Amino acid sequence: MQKKTLLLSSLALLGLAFQSMLTVQAADYPTKAIELIVPVGAGGGTDLSARTFAKHAQKLLGKPVVIVNINGAAGYNGSRTVREDKSDGYKVLYTHQGLITTYLTKVAPYSYDAFKPGPMIAEDPSMGLFVSSKSSIKTIQDLIAKTKAEPGRLKAATEFGGVTYFMLLKLQQEQGIKFNLIDVGGDSAKVTALLSGFVDLMPRVYFGAQDYIKSGDFVLLGQAGATRANNAAEVPTYKEQGVDFTFPAYKWSLFFSENTPQEVINRWDEVARTVTASPAFQKDMQKLGILPAYHTPEQAKAAYAEIQTLFTELSAEDAKK
Amino acid sequence: MMDVFAQAFINVIQPASLGLMFLGVGVGIIFGSIPGLSAAMAIALFLPMTFSMGPEAGMTLLVSLYIGAISGGLISAILLNIPGTPSSISTCFDGAPMAARGEAAKALGLGIVFSFLGGLLSFIALIFIAPPLAQLTLKFSPIEYFAVSIFALTMIAALSSGSMIKGLLSGMLGLMFSTVGLAPIDGSARFTLSIDSLSSGFDLLAVLIGLFAVTEVLQGVERTLSDGNAKVIALQKIRGFGFSMAEFLAQKWNLLRSSLIGIFIGILPGIGGSTSGILAYIAAKKQSKHPEKFGTGIPDGIVASETANNATIGGALVPLLALGIPGDGVTAMMLGGFMIHGLTPGPLLFKTNADFVYGIFAACLVANVIMLMLEFFGLRIYVKLLKIPKYLLMPVIIVLCTVGAFSVNSQVFNVWCILLFGVIGYLMVKGGLPIAPAILGFILGPLVETNLRRGLMLTEGNFLGFLERPIALTFLVVAVLALVVPLFSAYTQHRRSTALKPA
């Protein structure tokens, strides 16, 4: 009898100890290096801003934050790795709304809402439309007038299923115009295409292309934010120019697998808030032309929901034709 | 310009900078020479370290790594018959047979010196004619890329030693594997058999490691009467670089031709260094008075391959520095390095940061000399590798390949791929199918398809529009000739031989 009580009580004790161990684990987080999964290859804006964030975050977390580039399948490889992870927060995804576009293009069977949302870290609202300086188009009005006169003639560089593709869809649908959409590939391929003149129009963020404007190769027809972005203060918005066209910024956020303890996400939220407020981080990000932009996980989730609704409507409308 | 350049040179040959370059070239050679570790991996691993350095120091290190790694690939290509990096595939073709004859030092010497010369010529082109060369980049729309890729694809016929049909079939196998994964442009999952990991397709590095390294191991353990695993190759004495002045001078046209091919492929973003060596090798074979000797271990093959792959480095830097356009994974990472240091890559880099650009030029030239020096002294050490019996060396190489395949994108899937392609490669050898055409097909498949589909969007579905563009037309005509001429000559030969026979 006594033996049994002893056994039971020791079992209960063990259970208690185990439970406290779990909570201690979450409270002690991190106890080892954390992998920040970047679903693209090394060298681009997403990768570099993740590296910059990791560099500052690891000082606060006290453990190394290692960048792991898991590229391939338009980002699906990387997001899948985090989604299937069971390490309680040692694999964290750093990505932008590409997470939504891979879902809409049926590359991934899930979207942003298959993850626990983390804080938003950075954004780039300076999305614009570039034309060649040799073109007769000098303003956004010119562009719209010309495409209305000759529907489907103007060649617009895009990457099917990418974020800029949805930007062109939105412009087409709102203004009742039609481009000849040409797939050319990523950002630098778009620049090459516009430089060599086999496309007429290129949607792209401002940073990284400003020297082509200075050199007289390109003309930028404005930016698609509701107000001027801090990283493109000299560029007028389309609204200022009398054309009601806006498009959501690139938004980089953290995402966690479904089973990640809330304490871990809270910890990252706190880290993200501190890092994004620090002048050193802001200075590093300025070199990349990306704006630090802290938002709580709830706000981040809402922003993504809004983008998903917009993109879904755009592709549904496009499929009707 | 000259005084800026002189100043850049003085900066580069400071002790601290020189030390960094020796480190970079040395580590690059190690990464290049170990199968499974590539130039791209070396640069990806060092990129974060350059963030804390000054921009000049950071770029000097990256350039040194790049030059060391591309050249280092020749070591394992020659000594182990496994390309150390994708760029040195064609160095195996003649390098390995030459080493098997006991002339490893000569093969290495040729590879090293011509790596240096190919690099040198491309850097001279980069320094003096980068802006006009960059304009050539802009002449290439998807239509031209399609034509060049088709042209390169027809070269499979020239790579097929022995049966032409089997060579072409091997190329087809490579093409088939290249279509696995998300289809270009529309992104639909293709041939993925509902396996998630297959949606990113097969990685070139994993395919190469499998077809070369794992296949080599499987062949090695096969017990034959002359057991290859225990055999140690006798070495000849090494003097200088192991080859004579006459042998050197015999390669002057090959050097020039291969450099031009390397630079040309380099300045076209997206084609990549892995094809330049193969194309230069084929060109050398076609121009040769004794094409049948290619593949038996002659200097021409090594020279063509190694000159071209190093010449590609200077070529790839042309669009990067003159236009801000990266040509491949490696230059894309360098572009990231620029940005993190607050330099905006683009058409104004020459104007706004001339000292920086000339610093890179100087670093290229000096790192190239360091590469020559390190490999000259290393030559005597590398050949000692042959003294380690293969049954000990190869398994360790496999473990390193595992690391290399895994770190492509941190997934065990790529390690599974090396086993898969190892078995495929072994079966191909057993079936008498050459491996090189499969690799060329694998590399070129996506280029052909993507650019065909993009080109047709540009011409609004009209293929005749491809023929209206002079560059594209030229390449397509040459491609057709490359297929038809050998068939025609085979036919006439056949006619002649039957005509000679008494009825």
Added chain:
Amino acid sequence: MNVHRYRDLIVGVIFLTGSIGYYLLSFQTPKSEIPGDIGNYFIPHLIALVSGLLSLMLIASSYLALRQTEAKPQKPAESDADTAKELSAKTRYLPVVGTVALLFAYIYALEPVGFILASATYLFLQFNISAPADRRDAKAQFRYALTSIVAAIAINSFFVNIFDVMLPQGLLD
């Protein structure tokens, strides 16, 4: 049966089957919905067609070659000598199958067991498969074991500690 004589015929049949399978599999791909695109079927169908034709050519030519050799009288003396020299298929291919199986187990164990333990075990066993028969005595075993452990640890520390490559650590995590 001499497999070598039928080699090209076998290769041709395998490729023909493969081409047909590849062609059929291509229909599982969802259609491209992009306007003005020739679609994601075009190139695969072209590949299947060309490789199907090439394999038929190979089958035909090797069949003709076989007919010719069969028509001619065989030279039994030479081929007999050849078979006598050949090792039995079992001794010859057993190490190959063993290596494939070992690699399979190694890759399978990589994540759960971890890089160091899996690699050290793989190396030790692979040395034993690869080494010539006269180099498997106790002294050699000791050397193999030592080399395996040192190599696995050295490679792991080089990549993990210097370059932050996240190799799977498995049981040692």
